Amino acid sequence: MDWLTTVDHKKIAILYLWAGGLFFGIGGIEALLIRWQLIKPMNNFLDAQTFNELITMHGTTMIFLGVMPVIFALMNAVIPLQIGARDVAFPFLNALGFWTFLFGGILLNLSWVMGGAPDAGWTAYTPLSTSTYSTTHGVDFYTIGLQIAGLGTLIGGINFLATIITMRAPGMTYMRMPMFAWTTFITSAIILFAFPAITVGLVLLTFDRILGANFFEVGAGGSPVLWQHIFWIFGHPEVYILILPAFGIISEVIPTFSRKRLFGYSSMVFATILIAFLGFMVWAHHMFTTGLGPVANALFSVSTMLIAVPTGIKIFNWLFTMWGGQVRFTTPNLFAVGFIPTFTMGGVTGVMLASAPADFQFHDTYFVVAHFHYVIVGGLVLGLFAGLHYWWPKMFGRMLSEKLGKWTFWTFIIGFHLTFFVQHFLGLMGMQRRVFTYLPNQQFDFLNLVSTIGAGLMGVGMIIFLVNILLTSRKPADASNDPWEDGRTLEWTIPSPPPEYNFKQTPLIRGIDAFWKEKVAGNKGMTPAEPVGSIHMPSATILPFTMSIGIFIAGLGFMFSRDEFGNAFMSFLFNNYIVTAIGLIITFGSMLMRSLYDDHGWHIEPEELEGSERT
Amino acid sequence: MMKTWQAVKRLLPMTAMFGLFLAGCGREDLSVLRPQGPAADRSYGLMELSISIMIVVLLIVFTIAAYVLIRFRRRPGQNEIPEQVEGSIKLEILWTVIPLILVVVLAVPTVKAVFAAGDDHSNDKNAIKVKVTGHQYWWEFEYTDYKVTTAQDLIIPVGKDIAFELETKDVLHSFWVPSLSGKIDTNPAGTINRFSFSAPNEGVYRGKCAELCGPSHGLMEFKVKSVSEQEFQKWIDSMKTPVAVLPEDPALAEKFKAACLTCHAVGDQGINNAPNLTGIGSRESIAGILLNDDTREDGAPIEENLKTWLHDPQSVKPGNLMPNPKDLGLSDAEIDGIAEYLANYKLD
Ligand code: HEM
Ligand SMILES: [Cu+2]
Numbered sequence A: 001m002d003w004l005t006t007v008d009h010k011k012i013a014i015l016y017l018w019a020g021g022l023f024f025g026i027g028g029i030e031a032l033l034i035r036w037q038l039i040k041p042m043n044n045f046l047d048a049q050t051f052n053e054l055i056t057m058h059g060t061t062m063i064f065l066g067v068m069p070v071i072f073a074l075m076n077a078v079i080p081l082q083i084g085a086r087d088v089a090f091p092f093l094n095a096l097g098f099w100t101f102l103f104g105g106i107l108l109n110l111s112w113v114m115g116g117a118p119d120a121g122w123t124a125y126t127p128l129s130t131s132t133y134s135t136t137h138g139v140d141f142y143t144i145g146l147q148i149a150g151l152g153t154l155i156g157g158i159n160f161l162a163t164i165i166t167m168r169a170p171g172m173t174y175m176r177m178p179m180f181a182w183t184t185f186i187t188s189a190i191i192l193f194a195f196p197a198i199t200v201g202l203v204l205l206t207f208d209r210i211l212g213a214n215f216f217e218v219g220a221g222g223s224p225v226l227w228q229h230i231f232w233i234f235g236h237p238e239v240y241i242l243i244l245p246a247f248g249i250i251s252e253v254i255p256t257f258s259r260k261r262l263f264g265y266s267s268m269v270f271a272t273i274l275i276a277f278l279g280f281m282v283w284a285h286h287m288f289t290t291g292l293g294p295v296a297n298a299l300f301s302v303s304t305m306l307i308a309v310p311t312g313i314k315i316f317n318w319l320f321t322m323w324g325g326q327v328r329f330t331t332p333n334l335f336a337v338g339f340i341p342t343f344t345m346g347g348v349t350g351v352m353l354a355s356a357p358a359d360f361q362f363h364d365t366y367f368v369v370a371h372f373h374y375v376i377v378g379g380l381v382l383g384l385f386a387g388l389h390y391w392w393p394k395m396f397g398r399m400l401s402e403k404l405g406k407w408t409f410w411t412f413i414i415g416f417h418l419t420f421f422v423q424h425f426l427g428l429m430g431m432q433r434r435v436f437t438y439l440p441n442q443q444f445d446f447l448n449l450v451s452t453i454g455a456g457l458m459g460v461g462m463i464i465f466l467v468n469i470l471l472t473s474r475k476p477a478d479a480s481n482d483p484w485e486d487g488r489t490l491e492w493t494i495p496s497p498p499p500e501y502n503f504k505q506t507p508l509i510r511g512i513d514a515f516w517k518e519k520v521a522g523n524k525g526m527t528p529a530e531p532v533g534s535i536h537m538p539s540a541t542i543l544p545f546t547m548s549i550g551i552f553i554a555g556l557g558f559m560f561s562r563d564e565f566g567n568a569f570m571s572f573l574f575n576n577y578i579v580t581a582i583g584l585i586i587t588f589g590s591m592l593m594r595s596l597y598d599d600h601g602w603h604i605e606p607e608e609l610e611g612s613e614r615t
Numbered sequence B: 001m002m003k004t005w006q007a008v009k010r011l012l013p014m015t016a017m018f019g020l021f022l023a024g025c026g027r028e029d030l031s032v033l034r035p036q037g038p039a040a041d042r043s044y045g046l047m048e049l050s051i052s053i054m055i056v057v058l059l060i061v062f063t064i065a066a067y068v069l070i071r072f073r074r075r076p077g078q079n080e081i082p083e084q085v086e087g088s089i090k091l092e093i094l095w096t097v098i099p100l101i102l103v104v105v106l107a108v109p110t111v112k113a114v115f116a117a118g119d120d121h122s123n124d125k126n127a128i129k130v131k132v133t134g135h136q137y138w139w140e141f142e143y144t145d146y147k148v149t150t151a152q153d154l155i156i157p158v159g160k161d162i163a164f165e166l167e168t169k170d171v172l173h174s175f176w177v178p179s180l181s182g183k184i185d186t187n188p189a190g191t192i193n194r195f196s197f198s199a200p201n202e203g204v205y206r207g208k209c210a211e212l213c214g215p216s217h218g219l220m221e222f223k224v225k226s227v228s229e230q231e232f233q234k235w236i237d238s239m240k241t242p243v244a245v246l247p248e249d250p251a252l253a254e255k256f257k258a259a260c261l262t263c264h265a266v267g268d269q270g271i272n273n274a275p276n277l278t279g280i281g282s283r284e285s286i287a288g289i290l291l292n293d294d295t296r297e298d299g300a301p302i303e304e305n306l307k308t309w310l311h312d313p314q315s316v317k318p319g320n321l322m323p324n325p326k327d328l329g330l331s332d333a334e335i336d337g338i339a340e341y342l343a344n345y346k347l348d
Helices: A009-037 A048-082 A091-110 A138-166 A179-211 A224-258 A265-279 A294-306 A308-322 A331-354 A356-362 A366-396 A402-428 A445-473 A514-520 A543-559 A568-575 A578-596 A606-612 B002-023 B038-071 B089-117 B215-219 B229-240 B250-259 B302-311 B332-344
Strands: A535-537 A602-604 B128-135 B138-143 B148-151 B153-157 B162-168 B173-177 B181-186 B193-197 B203-209 B222-227
Touching: A009 A048, A009 A091, A009 A366, A009 A445, A048 A091, A048 A138, A048 A179, A048 A224, A048 A366, A048 B215, A091 A138, A091 A543, A138 A179, A138 A543, A179 A224, A179 A265, A224 A265, A224 A308, A224 A331, A224 A366, A265 A308, A294 A308, A294 A331, A294 A356, A294 B089, A308 A331, A308 B038, A308 B089, A331 A356, A331 A366, A331 A402, A331 B038, A331 B089, A356 A366, A356 A402, A356 B038, A356 B089, A356 B181, A366 A402, A366 A445, A402 A445, A543 A578, A568 A578, B038 B089, B038 B181, B038 B193, B128 B153, B128 B173, B128 B181, B148 B153, B148 B229, B153 B229, B162 B173, B162 B181, B181 B193, B222 B229, B250 B332, B302 B332
Parallel strands: B128 B162, B153 B222
Antiparallel strands: A535 A602, B128 B138, B138 B148, B162 B193, B173 B181, B173 B203, B203 B222
């Protein structure tokens, strides 16, 4: 019950983590099924339709429901601590963002048991995704589920923007902010600009499918290429929404375990902003073969290649952060160090793809599958692993086992390269992507086998990670404030896990790497910026949860509004939009309660603070 | 510009080495790495250039990374605090400018090739004009100048430019012959694409659909057969002879007309709602994927392939739109009869 009503960013972080773990597990199982089907030519382990549902759900789940919440988990757990805040700007919205995300994700996955998952690929290109060609409710689950989940992401993004803009501790200027806070800030800005595009796209597609509109229907003057533009205007920035936080994590972990400050901090900030900006200018590189013409292809080719420049700056800055330092190979740092070459490989294939005439060959083949997994798994997932191992003691008060962590790292990264390196060659040798099987004697067989074995190994790595979590959770929570000993930022100045109010006294920031600066100056902790006083806390509330349930019910009701049910009562409920209405009443009712009932929150008094604290 | 040119020159031996290595990869009639025509060459050239540049970048990054990780690991008892370096403007300019130069080196030939690939041959008198239409899950080829329509096998004269006009009748597909040229999408009417390629050598090349188009997307293959000029003319002529060859047995012929020619065509009979069957006995494959070459281990005699298909089209290509002949009222014997007839329906 506590968990349903919490508005504490640290608890919401943990909720995001479990939800992300759940969906990541589902997406991972889907990946393993896909790979098992492709282990040999003409395999009949899965049928074609199921396979297409699996690739669609795997892609959709991983991108929207698997890694996003883990990113949000780390942001929630760390950002207020790093900037010296007691919570996020809008704790209520924070909870609302989580619950809409979760119910959107659940709705999407219900499609497996409610008559067919979406099957038009995670990009849902029309006309394949229109009701003419995708006849189950699958794509409806996709449009409505993602719409609801996207709402949560958008809320989360806005919340982080507001938090970082308004709640930094005294002295923490923008140019003293930790890199992870910076990338969170930029990521949130991208969310703010990119998500409205997909929101609009999903609405249009929903209207086409459920209400019979003609936005994408060729016969009625609609354009199928329009969907591609809308999708990728969102879709390309989305990739940067995913990777920038990983950049941030790496920029925290590497300095800590090199005992050096980040090399070229201001150029890192600048590169981040530049990447975000360019990220919006390159969407059509997903569409070189659509027939946009040479002028568009040339422009988008060149603008895409330019992204290599700020990305290169980042890579070299990380390398030179370690230069002259004292590098420790802890588990988080192993992941961070493994990230650099792996992500670089994904980056260089990206530049290759940017060359449009070469992309005419690469596009929609396994070369692309290899490329984006190098970026997303080899970049983002390794980054998330680094971050999770790094901040785990801060979040839970317990150190994960270093020994198991190293096992996780080695099995995962070896499995990863086995799985995806060979896929570059499969693509170049003529294997298209999204194929449920392939004919024998095309020289695809051996490499596909290798790839499947690699995927199994990655699965083993994940299991070791889960075992590690399980074993760790049974140990006492005794991590110190600064368990890695070389912590540089504010989160390491307070207990692990932090008390509900984070900072007894808001700290005064005197430079970049605030905590490190104090340590070097011989101080034990931060200088407070305020006297001990009573702390204002927001009240717990069930309303975000009920609001989201309402939206969830309304979504289901709308989706089935045109269905014939065998049962007259059901038909009556759905066809007259009664279910939809009930859902909306719950949501708006909750909103009304929220606005009518003024909750001023509560206070923690100084005496209580003294009582609970020892260090 | 002088500098970049030198950089390119220095990369050339590397490129050559890489070319050799990659040439070992894949089948000649299928692999992007073994280009068989100018359009594929153009893509391949850029791929070689970009791979070479990227390998250099990777080597630099890997070397620095390896050096740093070995040289600067923390040793036991090492407790003094390393110097906290803020950064270095010089170094940062260096690794901004070098990537910029590399990008320019790649961007210039890219832009050139983009415009070369965009050349429109549709008004070229010497080009053979072919209208490609994608269907779930088969390919239709219409030679507009000759009023000839065929399916699954695209016959082209060696060395000639083929000017394609591409369209889809249902969902998006993408037309791709890896060893001859990059792919281009087939969009619905109104957003028709054009492109062209040529095959300087005779041979059969494998083509594929590269855009997810439904369950049998992976099986939506076709063949491009490049033949001599005379052979091509001969083929066109025999495709044009309006007489349709029908099964000899009149009863079977009637059945065939009633059950099959409502979608398919042979010669001047029937319609082109489904793959045109004229001279199907000379095709490379049935349904694009059952290879008729029984000298190969993955091939089978054409009659056998036809039977496989006709007895259960769904099991060959799930989700395809051809009704099961049994549901059209054909008996097993009649199906076998039609298979035999089609297998022998060759163009001379
Ligand atoms: C266990 C690790 C993974 C394995 C073995 C794996 C494997 C695969 C395979 C075999 C495909 C199908 C390729 C195709 O034919 O199109 C695929 C597609 C995809 N994967 Fe993964 N994957 C893994 C993890 C991830 C992760 C973590 C993400 C993103 C966060 C991801 C994102 C995608 C996307 C977006 C697609 C495209 C789906 C589509 O074509 O609609 N994958 N993956
Ligand atoms: Cu297709």
